[in-house]
Amino acid sequence: MATEAQDAGAVTHAAAGHEAAASGGMPQLDITTWPNQIFWLLVTLVAIYLILTRVALPRISAVLAERRGTITNDLAAAEELKQKATEAEAAYNKALATARTEAAKIVAAARAEIEADLAKATAKADADIEAKTAVSEQRIAEIRANSIESVTEVAKDTAKELVSALGGAADARSITAAVSARLKG
Amino acid sequence: MSEEASTGFHIDPMGQFIVKPLFGGDHIAWYTVTNVTMWMAVAVVVIAALLVLGTRRRAIVPSRSQSVAELLYGFIYNMVEEVTGHEGVKYFPYVMTLFLFILFSNLLGLLPMSFTTTSHVAVTLTLAMLVFVGVTVLGFVKNGIGFLGMFWVASAPLVIRPVLAVIEIISYFVRPVSHSIRLAGNLMAGHAVIKVIAGFATLAVASPVIVGAVTAIYALELLVACVQAYVFTILTCVYLRDAVGGAHH
Numbered sequence: 001m002a003t004e005a006q007d008a009g010a011v012t013h014a015a016a017g018h019e020a021a022a023s024g025g026m027p028q029l030d031i032t033t034w035p036n037q038i039f040w041l042l043v044t045l046v047a048i049y050l051i052l053t054r055v056a057l058p059r060i061s062a063v064l065a066e067r068r069g070t071i072t073n074d075l076a077a078a079e080e081l082k083q084k085a086t087e088a089e090a091a092y093n094k095a096l097a098t099a100r101t102e103a104a105k106i107v108a109a110a111r112a113e114i115e116a117d118l119a120k121a122t123a124k125a126d127a128d129i130e131a132k133t134a135v136s137e138q139r140i141a142e143i144r145a146n147s148i149e150s151v152t153e154v155a156k157d158t159a160k161e162l163v164s165a166l167g168g169a170a171d172a173r174s175i176t177a178a179v180s181a182r183l184k185g
Numbered sequence: 186m187s188e189e190a191s192t193g194f195h196i197d198p199m200g201q202f203i204v205k206p207l208f209g210g211d212h213i214a215w216y217t218v219t220n221v222t223m224w225m226a227v228a229v230v231v232i233a234a235l236l237v238l239g240t241r242r243r244a245i246v247p248s249r250s251q252s253v254a255e256l257l258y259g260f261i262y263n264m265v266e267e268v269t270g271h272e273g274v275k276y277f278p279y280v281m282t283l284f285l286f287i288l289f290s291n292l293l294g295l296l297p298m299s300f301t302t303t304s305h306v307a308v309t310l311t312l313a314m315l316v317f318v319g320v321t322v323l324g325f326v327k328n329g330i331g332f333l334g335m336f337w338v339a340s341a342p343l344v345i346r347p348v349l350a351v352i353e354i355i356s357y358f359v360r361p362v363s364h365s366i367r368l369a370g371n372l373m374a375g376h377a378v379i380k381v382i383a384g385f386a387t388l389a390v391a392s393p394v395i396v397g398a399v400t401a402i403y404a405l406e407l408l409v410a411c412v413q414a415y416v417f418t419i420l421t422c423v424y425l426r427d428a429v430g431g432a433h434h
Binding site (some may be wrong): 025032034060063 | 199202203204213215217225226228229232233236237240243244245247254255258259273274277278283285286302307309311312315346369398
């Protein structure tokens with residue numbers, strides 16, 4: 001084990017030896033490898049530059065621009081929809097107010113109509129009552145007149161019968177006059 | 186060497202940074218396919234997978250991978266726009282290239298047995314020099330000779346302006362050095378420390394502690410990988426602002 005490690009160390013140092021001779025230990029300072037590194041570095045940088053400018057950067061900037069555009073559009077659309085919603089609310093409120101006014105108007109009209117009908121009906125009823133009262137009064141007057149006439153008749157007849165029963169003979173004219181005088185008195 | 190052999194430890198913290206040809210051979214020419222090539226290729230593949238395959242559905246509501254791609258895009262785009270101003274946005278693809286390369290190289294370097302390309306000064310210095318030369322050329326193209334006005338601090342008293350100019354010029358030329366050493370140094374140090382500590386895990390008594398320590402350092406290195414990519418990128422943006430935004434800071 002120890003010899004193996006020793007061998008490996010020896011081999012590594014033998015390999016590193018030729019660089020160590022040129023650089024004094026640091027591979028970084030081995031000038032002989034510099035042209036190689038610089039050449040491949042330049043190749044690498046050109047490759048990366050081409051990949052970036054031909055494909056990657058235009059693509060990424062396009063994606064970013066597109067995203068920014070989409071977000072801007074979405075925000076604008078949202079703003080527009082909000083505006084519409086506000087307008088719709090205003091329209092709704094206006095419609096509500098109109099409906100309320102309309103309803104109030106209808107209620108007022110209905111009330112007026114009902115009141116007019118009621119007044120008319122009351123007037124008619126009053127008139128009917130008055131007419132009936134008049135008829136009744138007339139009939140009462142008639143009845144009263146008839147009854148007076150009947151009373152006169154009965155009184156005349158009774159007076160005539162009484163006169164004849166008492167043995168008197170009285171003419172109808174004098175009896176009527178006497179009864180009429182008595183009835184008035 | 187003899188000390189290692191006697192203790193039984195096999196600690197070789199720098200071995201992970203050796204550049205090796207992939208298909209045998211000893212000589213490393215500039216075109217040789219090495220482990221550097223492979224890990225840079227892996228970084229390209231991962232970046233392509235995330236940013237191209239991940240976004241292939243172009244969804245308005247993104248998938249996870251698309252979210253990550255968009256996040257990286259937005260992060261760097263905003264950084265460039267905030268730091269360099271509106272004028273600097275056209276250099277966004279370059280900054281993004283640097284950021285993605287560094288970020289994914291750092292992260293891939295954290296895979297066990299992998300090779301960290303950004304731990305090499307050759308790589309980070311090249312990156313820093315690209316930024317330095319690019320910014321300087323751009324500054325002169327955009328502002329002409331007026332770009333030099335950057336070194337002439339107009340708000341300072343006239344007497345000390347020449348002194349400040351010298352300091353400013355020195356600091357300007359030190360930029361690529363600090364820019365590159367910061368990145369390579371951070372990664373190299375972190376990886377070397379993990380390796381050294383992990384080497385002690387062969388000691389049975391210490392191994393539970395070592396495993397815990399390596400885990401903690403690994404977490405720290407994960408943070409360092411991201412933060413260093415961020416630091417390199419934002420410094421690039423700051424330097425770019427000098428060129429784009431004129432002479433005034």
